[in-house]
Amino acid sequence: MSGAEGEGEMRRYMVENRSNRWTPREDDLLRRMAEANTRPEQMAAKLNRSVHAIKARAYTIGLQLKRFKLKAKGK
Numbered sequence: 001m002s003g004a005e006g007e008g009e010m011r012r013y014m015v016e017n018r019s020n021r022w023t024p025r026e027d028d029l030l031r032r033m034a035e036a037n038t039r040p041e042q043m044a045a046k047l048n049r050s051v052h053a054i055k056a057r058a059y060t061i062g063l064q065l066k067r068f069k070l071k072a073k074g075k
Contacts, residue, residue, distance in 0.1 A: 020049075022057055030057060037066045 022030075026047055033043045044051045058065050 020053075027057070027061060030054070030061075031063060034058060034063045034065055039068055040065055 029047065030043060033046065038046075040051045040054045043049075043054045047054065049057075055065065
């Protein structure tokens, strides 16, 4: 048996990760939604990505996302 245990799994993750690269069209849509103060959860749903991926990409391309405060129930 060659290679470290779990090496195949890591390669599979890396390949899957590469297939989810951001396209210029997605970056443009992310920028427009950020300018419109769209919530990260809504951006994630529209772009079929996780909220973490949205925040990470925004940081990478220099976008600032508006911070939203959670409302307490009943207020």
